[in-house]
Amino acid sequence: MRAGFPILLASLAFGIGSALGQSGDLTLPKRIQAGAAFSIQSAGSGKGTLYIAGPGQFIKQDVQLGGTIEVATGALYNAGNYSVWVTSDSSTQAGSVEVVSAQKPADLTFIAKPSRLPVALHNAITGTSYVFDAYGNLITKPMQISFQLTNQGSAPQTRTVETRNGAAWTQMDSATREGKAQFIAKVGDISSTRIVGEVPGDPCNIKMSAKAAGNKIQIVTEPVKDCSGNAISDGTIVTFTETYGDMKSTVDVPLKKGIASVEMPARRGATVSVASGVVLGNQIRWAQ
C-alpha cells in the first residue's frame, strides 16, 4: 500500500552496496530439521568465519575454507530462516538454510476457560492448544489433538481435532452433575490437564411451606435445586417478602444445608412470596 519509487531506489542502493562484497554461493541443505547436524561446502582456502544469522539464533564459528564445514547436532535448533555467510579477508560466500520444527511433539500449551461454570451449559467450556517440539518450536504440520472432558457421574466428552498452523481448539458442554471435571488435551504421548469446576446452576423452582409459631409464621423452603437436580450452594440468598395491605417487609436468608427458613409476623390476610435471583417460588396467603 505504501510502496513508492523512493523505496525502490533505496532498495536498489542497498542491494548494490551489499552485492559488491559477495563472491560466491555456499553449498548447504535448503532445509534441516531443528537440532540436526548439517554440512556446508565452501570454496577457497585458508581460514574464514562462518556466520549463521536469523532472528531466532545467531552462530559464529571459525572455519577452514575449501572444505566441509560441519554444524554440529543441536547447534541450530530454533525454527526459521537463516542467512549464512562464510567470510575471509578476501571473499564472502553466502547461502541460506531453513530450520523446520521437529515432527515429534514434546510440549503442549492448553488454555481451558472458564475454570468454573454452572452445569448443563452447551458449548460453554473452550480449550485451545498449541503444539511444540522439544526446542519450543511450533509444529505447524497438521497433528491430531484429542480433547476429553470427564466429570464423575457424566459420560466423558471426547473430540479429536486436527491442528492448523500448530493450533487447535474445541468446545464442550458442562456436565449435568456438579463436581470437578478433568479437561485433558493430548497429542502423541504428551498431555496437559486442567480442572474445571462445574457448579449448580440457578434454582429451578422454589417451594416453601408455612406453619404458625406463636404470633409468628415459621416459613421453610424445600431443598432448593437446579433444573438438573443439583443442590444449590449454601450461602445463596433466598428472599422472603411479606405483603400486608400497604406494608411490605423483606428478609434475605442464605441457604443452609440446601434450605432457607425464616420467621415473619403472623398477620391474617398477609401474603408471603419467595424468590432467589430471577426465580420466583410459590406464594402463601396466611389465613389464620
Next chain:
Amino acid sequence: MRTRDLILVMVLATGCSAFAADEPTVHVQQPHLQGPRELQEQTAKAVVQDYLDSWKSMGKALDQNSPDLLDRDFVGAAKDKLAATIKQQKAAGVRTTYRDRSHDVQILFYSPEGLSIQLADDVEYDVQLTAGGKSLGTQQVKARYIVVLTPSEVRWRVRIFQSEAQ
C-alpha cells in the same frame, strides 16, 4: 526524467539513512478464521498494527544489540529467543540489520477465550550482517511467518514468532 535522476542520486547518496526511514509495504488480507469467536475490526486493526510495530522493535533491538527494546512488543518464548540471539550477536561482536520491505498479513485464528490471535505474514526483508562497522554481507529473504500474539495491558504482544520458507 531529470527530476527522477535527481531523486535517484539523492537516494543513493543518503544511503543508510534513507534505508532506515523506509516504511514497508503492507497488505492485509481478509481474516480467514478458524474458531467461533468473532473478530471485531478494531481488534484486527490493533493486532496487525502491534505486530508491524514489533518488526520495528525487533529491527532496532538486533541492530543495537539491545534486548530491552523487545520489552514493549514481545513476551514469552518469542522474547526469550530474540534476547538470546542478541546475546549471541553481542558475544560475537556483530550486529544484524533487518529491514522489512513488505508484509502480506492474514489473521488465521482467534482463540475462543480471546487470549491469543494467530496470523500469517508473507514477508520480504533484507538482513545485513555488520562487524566492526563493516558490512559482511546482505541477503534478501522471503519467508512466511507464523505469529501468535497475546493481549497485555495496552497492546497485543508477540508470543510466538517463527518463520518458514514460502
